[in-house]
Amino acid sequence: MAFLSIHGLTVSYGGKADVLRDVSLEVERGEVIGLIGPSGSGKSTILRTLVGLLKPRAGTVTLDGTKVDYGSRGSLRAARDRFAIVFQQYNLFQNMTALRNVAIAPTLVKKRGRATVEEEARALLARVGLAEKVNAYPDELSGGQQQRVAIARALALKPDILLLDEITAALDPELVGEVLDTIRALQKDGMTMLIVSHEMAFIREVASRVAFLDQGSVVETGPPAEMFDRPNSPRLKEFTSRILRH
Amino acid sequence: MTDRRALFAGGAAAAAAAATLLTPKDAAARSLNDVLSGGEIRVGVNPTLPPRALFNERNQIDGFEPEVAAAIARKMGVRLALQPVGSPERIPMVASGRIDFVMGAMSRTSERAKVIDYTVPVHSENYGIVAVQGRGHTSIEALNKPEVTLAQVRGTTAIAYIQRAIPNAQVLLLDNYPDRNRAIAQGRAQASFDGIDSVRFALRPFRQVQWEVTAVPEFGVTYSGLGVAKDNHSLRNWLNIALYELHTDGTIERAWEKWFDGPMFTKVPASPFF
Amino acid sequence: MNYTLIYSQVTGHIPYLLGGAVLTLQLAVISFLAGWAIGLLNASVLHFGPRPARLAVQGYVTFFINTPLLVQIFFIFFVLPDAGILLSPYAAVAIGMSLNAGAYLTEIQRAGFQSLRREEIDAATAMGFSVPQLVWYVVLPHIAKALYPPLSNQFIIQVMTTSIAAIFAVEELTGRAYNVNSLTFRSLEVFSIVAVIYVLLTLVCSVALALLGRWLFRVKARVF
Numbered sequence: 001m002a003f004l005s006i007h008g009l010t011v012s013y014g015g016k017a018d019v020l021r022d023v024s025l026e027v028e029r030g031e032v033i034g035l036i037g038p039s040g041s042g043k044s045t046i047l048r049t050l051v052g053l054l055k056p057r058a059g060t061v062t063l064d065g066t067k068v069d070y071g072s073r074g075s076l077r078a079a080r081d082r083f084a085i086v087f088q089q090y091n092l093f094q095n096m097t098a099l100r101n102v103a104i105a106p107t108l109v110k111k112r113g114r115a116t117v118e119e120e121a122r123a124l125l126a127r128v129g130l131a132e133k134v135n136a137y138p139d140e141l142s143g144g145q146q147q148r149v150a151i152a153r154a155l156a157l158k159p160d161i162l163l164l165d166e167i168t169a170a171l172d173p174e175l176v177g178e179v180l181d182t183i184r185a186l187q188k189d190g191m192t193m194l195i196v197s198h199e200m201a202f203i204r205e206v207a208s209r210v211a212f213l214d215q216g217s218v219v220e221t222g223p224p225a226e227m228f229d230r231p232n233s234p235r236l237k238e239f240t241s242r243i244l245r246h
Numbered sequence: 247m248t249d250r251r252a253l254f255a256g257g258a259a260a261a262a263a264a265a266t267l268l269t270p271k272d273a274a275a276r277s278l279n280d281v282l283s284g285g286e287i288r289v290g291v292n293p294t295l296p297p298r299a300l301f302n303e304r305n306q307i308d309g310f311e312p313e314v315a316a317a318i319a320r321k322m323g324v325r326l327a328l329q330p331v332g333s334p335e336r337i338p339m340v341a342s343g344r345i346d347f348v349m350g351a352m353s354r355t356s357e358r359a360k361v362i363d364y365t366v367p368v369h370s371e372n373y374g375i376v377a378v379q380g381r382g383h384t385s386i387e388a389l390n391k392p393e394v395t396l397a398q399v400r401g402t403t404a405i406a407y408i409q410r411a412i413p414n415a416q417v418l419l420l421d422n423y424p425d426r427n428r429a430i431a432q433g434r435a436q437a438s439f440d441g442i443d444s445v446r447f448a449l450r451p452f453r454q455v456q457w458e459v460t461a462v463p464e465f466g467v468t469y470s471g472l473g474v475a476k477d478n479h480s481l482r483n484w485l486n487i488a489l490y491e492l493h494t495d496g497t498i499e500r501a502w503e504k505w506f507d508g509p510m511f512t513k514v515p516a517s518p519f520f
Numbered sequence: 521m522n523y524t525l526i527y528s529q530v531t532g533h534i535p536y537l538l539g540g541a542v543l544t545l546q547l548a549v550i551s552f553l554a555g556w557a558i559g560l561l562n563a564s565v566l567h568f569g570p571r572p573a574r575l576a577v578q579g580y581v582t583f584f585i586n587t588p589l590l591v592q593i594f595f596i597f598f599v600l601p602d603a604g605i606l607l608s609p610y611a612a613v614a615i616g617m618s619l620n621a622g623a624y625l626t627e628i629q630r631a632g633f634q635s636l637r638r639e640e641i642d643a644a645t646a647m648g649f650s651v652p653q654l655v656w657y658v659v660l661p662h663i664a665k666a667l668y669p670p671l672s673n674q675f676i677i678q679v680m681t682t683s684i685a686a687i688f689a690v691e692e693l694t695g696r697a698y699n700v701n702s703l704t705f706r707s708l709e710v711f712s713i714v715a716v717i718y719v720l721l722t723l724v725c726s727v728a729l730a731l732l733g734r735w736l737f738r739v740k741a742r743v744f
């Protein structure tokens with residue numbers, strides 16, 4: 001069985017029709033999966049469901065051979081222990097410095113010693129190129145810098161799988177590069193990642209496999225070159241032609 | 247911050263209010279002639295001290311003092327306007343001429359007489375111990391112990407006596423006599439040393455408690471007169487004569503017996519000289 | 521007006537009045553802190569709690585906001601003893617004021633919860649924060665900062681409100697003012713001195729709160 005196995009995942013909220021319908025996906029360790037598709041196709045919903053921000057109505061998620069029960073607190077905590085998510089809007093804690101943003105969850109949730117955690121946090125911030133900004137508050141940082149702090153914060157949890165939810169969508173174009181560089185480095189280190197993004201060129205570069213979603217369902221999966229150059233389904237054809245034209 | 251500005255504004259408003267109260271020429275005590283020509287005498291009474299003054303079932307001010315005030319107004323030939331007053335504002339109200347004289351818990355003391363002038367006494371005030379029956383709280387010695395708590399009403403003359411003569415007892419200062427009586431009934435306090443003139447009236451609502459009232463005549467008697475603004479001699483002289491007449495014709499004693507369910511513990515002799 | 525202000529007749533009582541001011545401040549601090557904690561707990565329940573708990577909190581807030589504080593303390597002071605609960609005057613007033621402040625501080629802090637950024641809560645939830653951790657580390661600093669001015673105001677109101685304690689045998693500033701007044705009859709002198717003490721008290725508190733806010737929450741409040 002794959003490292004992460006999603007089977008028949010169905011999610012609905014707000015009394016609306018299913019946002020995700022019978023989604024299945026297999027992810028091997030060290031793989032980078034690109035999730036693409038039009039707005040509202042359910043890409044972000046997959047990530048938010050995996051970290052337990054949304055409750056699935058049906059389907060199973062199996063991580064490293066263990067089924068995740070999103071109804072039980074212990075199982076949910078175990079899942080959150082292994083998934084870490086980075087959001088489009090960075091979602092940093094505004095009242096904390098960059099260092100504290102990175103260090104708080106390991107000390108609080110994982111009950112690790114503050115001194116070692118802060119040392120690791122400094123190293124992580126250095127790794128994303130923010131060694132000088134450890135004591136800056138989010139409102140003193142640019143969008144790109146904030147997003148890199150958010151990535152360091154996610155990495156501080158030592159996740160098995162990193163979930164990236166349109167992390168460059170809110171950034172000014174000139175700041176996108178610095179964030180993507182950080183992700184490239186993570187890919188080289190063998191980090192397993194699920195990436196939701198509209199940066200098709202970037203997906204093509206880092207993803208080992210791509211899943212195309214439309215209206216809450218996975219329509220097609222495959223290696224990026226095949227997906228982008230020789231799409232099978234008409235919907236993916238339409239999507240790629242629309243995206244790649246500009 | 248806005249709260250600080252509001253504060254300064256509040257402080258300034260308070261200062262301005264004090265200034266207006268003190269400075270304008272018309273805000274002065276009215277002489278006898280002012281009252282007569284105005285056709286109305288304004289009298290302050292404290293309706294939290296029944297039966298001296300109280301609100302009756304028609305929600306009008308009634309009681310011993312309004313009755314005496316009405317007799318005074320009749321003698322003067324003017325209308326009576328009763329003004330309810332509490333203890334902090336009654337002196338400024340007399341000094342500024344908003345009321346012409348004040349009644350209600352106006353026991354004479356040399357300290358108070360520095361601030362306000364008194365007429366001859368209207369009635370005597372007699373002191374004693376109010377307690378629950380059978381607990382032995384019937385003498386000053388029995389009360390003068392740290393385990394005894396005395397419930398008293400804030401702003402009454404008995405408190406000064408207690409500090410002097412019953413120093414070992416704890417004192418619980420409450421807002422009014424019903425609260426004091428409730429405190430004793432509920433066991434918050436064991437007794438009260440205070441005026442016992444109105445005790446029959448005041449203890450009526452607490453029928454479930456067996457009360458014991460012990461007069462303490464060795465503490466002497468205090469006298470309540472009418473409080474008149476300092477140096478308002480014309481009004482005070484007239485009031486003294488009116489009170490002499492009301493004492494000699496029995497009006498005051500009759501009003502007392504009606505409201506207090508019995509005669510004064512100490513009679514006030516009508517003195518022709520002031 | 522034939523009244524002469526003679527302050528020398530009451531200046532001897534100023535130390536006694538200042539002793540009352542200490543008690544006033546004590547009552548204000550205790551009831552504010554207790555009310556703040558009640559308010560925070562209630563606002564958390566309203567935001568994160570199950571429906572029955574939310575209804576209970578709403579009932580509490582409605583009751584305490586729509587009845588006068590005087591009546592609430594009267595109940596605690598004079599009615600509870602009939603049920604066998606005899607609290608000291610100080611305790612009765614402190615509890616009454618705390619419960620009352622708790623209702624107002626629930627309302628204030630609930631507004632703070634509503635102004636929270638959903639994103640920060642999502643991030644904390646996804647990282648596995650428990651609800652108490654979420655409230656303490658994410659919600660509280662946010663509302664402390666956003667609500668610092670109304671919370672400071674509530675504290676100043678709390679200082680003023682303590683004057684009600686005089687009715688229930690607590691010898692705070694106002695109670696002592698009544699005592700001195702009945703002794704000397706120097707009402708204008710006594711109450712003007714007391715007014716000045718209250719102004720000084722609230723002024724000192726405002727400055728202290730502004731400094732505290734700067735230091736704790738980076739609130740850019742003007743000190744003067």
